[in-house]
Amino acid sequence: MRWVAAGLLLILLLLQTRLWTGDGSVPAVLRLDSAVDAQRAENAELDERNRALAADVADLRQGVDGIEERARRELGMVGEGERFYLVIDNDDR
Numbered sequence: 001m002r003w004v005a006a007g008l009l010l011i012l013l014l015l016q017t018r019l020w021t022g023d024g025s026v027p028a029v030l031r032l033d034s035a036v037d038a039q040r041a042e043n044a045e046l047d048e049r050n051r052a053l054a055a056d057v058a059d060l061r062q063g064v065d066g067i068e069e070r071a072r073r074e075l076g077m078v079g080e081g082e083r084f085y086l087v088i089d090n091d092d093r
Contacts, residue, residue: 019025059066071077078084 020027022028056066060070068079072079
């Protein structure tokens with residue numbers, strides 16, 4: 001009877017060791033869960049950026065208004081028949 005109890009205790013210890021160390025252990029699963037959460041957060045940010053870029057592309061494909069707006073904003077271009085005025089605020093110095 002002692003041998004059976006000792007054998008069962010040994011098996012229990014081996015199973016517990018496997019549960020707390022190695023691949024598939026509780027700490028490894030917790031680390032993987034946190035890595036999955038971090039990746040999901042990063043994916044959500046990238047999805048938002050992709051939606052914004054897709055909206056820009058759709059706007060540029062629809063007509064010249066998007067192109068003109070982008071040229072004014074990013075390149076400082078002025079349309080034909082328009083005047084450019086530069087206002088300098090003395091409070092910024």
